[in-house]
Amino acid sequence: MTEGIALDLAAAQADPDGFAALAERAGGTVFLHESDDGGLDPWTTAVWLAGRTQGVRIGLPGTVSAASAQMREKSYESLEILAGPRLAAAIQRRDGIDYDGIPASLADGAVAPGDPRYRGRKSTYMRGGSPGLVLRPRTVAEVADALAFASRHQHLPLGLRSGGHGISGRSTNDGGLVIDVGLMNDVQVLDEPRRLVRVGPGATWKQVAAVLDKYDWAIGSGDYGGVGVGGLATAGGIGFMSREHGLTIDQLRAVELVLADGTAVRASADENQELFWAVRGAGANFGVATAFEFEAAPVHEVGWAQLALVSPDLEQTLVQFGEVARTAPRDTTVFFLTGPPRQGQSVVQLYGMVDSGDPDTVVERLTPFASTGLLAQQQVVITRYADVMGQAADVGPGGHHGQGEPVARSAFLPRLTPEFARDVVELLASGQVFFFQLRHMGGAIADTPSDATAFAHRTPEFSVTAMGSSGAVDEAWDRLAHHFDGLYLSFDTRTDRQTDAFPPATLARLRTLKRELDPGNLFRDNFNIDPEVQK
Template identity: 45%
Template sequence: MLEVVRPGDRLYRAVRDVYTATGRPAAVARPASTPEVVEALRFARDAGGPLSVRSGGHGISSVATNVEGTVIDLGLLNSVERIGDDLVRIGPGARWGDVAAALHPWGLAISSGDSGDVGVGGLATTGGVGLMGRAHGLTIDHLVAAEVVTADGTVRRVDAEQDPDLFWAIRGAGANVGIVTSFDFRADRVPVVGRATLQYRVDDVARFLRAWGETVEAAPREISAFLYLMGGEFALATIVYAGDDPQGAGRAFGPFTAVAPVLGQQAQLVPYAGVVTATHAPHRGQQGATTHTGLAVHLDEPITARLADLAGSGAVEMLQIRSTGGAINDVARDATAYAHRHQNFSVTAVSSMPFDEAWERVWPMMDGLYLSFETSFSTELLEAAFPPATLSRLRDIKRRVDPDDVFNQNFPVATPVSR
């Protein structure tokens, strides 16, 4: 029987909010099976009002909760099972840290981001820029099949041969076309990885970022690197070598120690599960923030000059720069609804206060958008996330599978107006 939590119920406080925002939904449906997802969707449509679908609840955009609407919380669909040598079936409500821990005994791993508390469903229907991305691609690049509930309550099994248009759409714009109730991934054989953490003193932000970008692009594909720049004077880096060769990892890490003065460093071989650990901390809207983001081909002089100005303006607390490129860019741009296959970096700025005006100087330097790191919505941003041919195909599929625009809370492709 479908569990529905309402205001005043004992569980309501635990399921009303997400990591980045507080909510006040009229009901939170908690399905424990695909038939119950169908029932929850019918319940939400009958109730009317906003509909949010939530997996892990960690999403930056905060659209996984609402006010006076229905939330379909997929947290109970959290199974992880092995269905072949390197094939695994994962529920959308599992957290990536738990997935990594479950896959490790089998010598398997799936690149999935930098936080183990992120839910599988949100990330695996948007992209998945992770700490093994240059070696193994986006998370969606490992998806081989899925089970999807579309707006009319139909349960569809989709893959490259069966319903290929819908399979294409869920890999980058899944929140617009249905609710994925299980994912079949082809995992990589990665028993352990090399992980290095470095703390830098930053004397010249623009010069530092250019050196960082050049070092990342020159690194072997086994290397993926995430940089966190705080206040323009201090930076922290997490660098992962997707392999178990300590000598190879050491050689690959070496150039990163020459980027800027190193205040502290550590390197070791660890299970991938040790890189993305799930804490299962409760979500109470504790990390409310404004974020703006864009993709970059290179960290060249024009971009780094603008980023240095932004970092020094006091408008943002952190700049995060994630490596893309490598295996991510081996995939054809029209192979998935995520079409950004030539950029080498994802750049995100974070602040506790709005900083639209400061970001406007940086945005013209960007080349595309990854939706998971953006808190704003506009037609311009939607078109940056989905190039014209991609957006046109998405809208055709949307008209066929969701003509009533039921799934309209997460960068809706069928709504070409600002909100």
């Protein structure tokens, strides 16, 4: 190569200082090759060279060995921290991927193991991952190119990623492909009188809220501003404004997608109506969303509350919380979060929103919730919706660095009964669950008929989520199954619960459309609607 030199590590062992001096004089990139007859370990040498020189770029070829692919990847991460932009590692090719066949339109942005950018692209917000290739399209045409490449690799997992926050973990994988639309993140107002907004799938709700705040508008989303638009806006969107303005998908007026065959389409109430019905609740089963059009709601100042309660009797607190939530006005939404008890007491975090800028109204709405336990800490402010979403940390160019594989379980709860409260206490006492959340539903969510969107569970009082660290969660969770009706697919790491996620008529309708639009089941590594299943 004209920009560097290749050095044999056996020769370098005899004169390390001379080796470093030669590398510094050579400039460009120094490629460290293993010797046939022993010599210095390339990883150790790379670390030493990074500390011994200042201008040398350090290149490790794809053939450098390590005890395992996982160890090699970790070694690269460590070296990247030390060498920073001076690391010029070669692509670590995974089996079954035609790296030489990456479309020209995507080649510059493609990220593979060994690329210095890989560490920030492989994982998500809370999950580790090791995909063989991450494609980062910027246009509709590039999304089509990415799908054409994926179609030639149907033997591999395929993840779709917008913001990379997804609890379900299906936007990364091991050794497969990821199509990351994070660069498609424009937010623009299309029609101010109609409050019509066009949003790219890679935008975060924090970004959306910041743009709309200038107009005194908001689009209800989840509870965290760092979530990407694409995943949430195709699954449902249960957030702080849902009881007043409906789910996020209820504010959706049109969506543009690229289908499995590369065709770009637009779906709305007037065009491709069946696809528009399906994409509102069935996730990533039918295509890659490239743009959304929402009708924002007028929202001014809001009351934002974060309350910490101590409960010596969690069963009673849950029952009281259910009673208060059941009768709360639509302008009030409060989420409930707790974990395992400690020394006989439970710490409960309540966080929620009142769509009002009047302090007296906010206090009136929140007082019944605060009385469900012993109030230990409170923070209640009058603020902007954008400020609430803005509390999310910026991910930055370094991306997410999630680790591990937390197990998440989800369900819809028609009614919070004393029996359910008792079973929740047993669930938390089992030690298998470290996170338990109730998301307040009702209100405007139930105004939309259950068959109007693929999200059919319109009448439950709560969405329930639990997380643990192992498969043992299931045994404890399944003891609550008789309380539930359905599940929210974005919060469940299982991929085989289609009959829980969708009622029979909804599922049959989705499968009919799947057979038409994705008969080869390219979009299968999600909450998959399998076209081959007839019932």
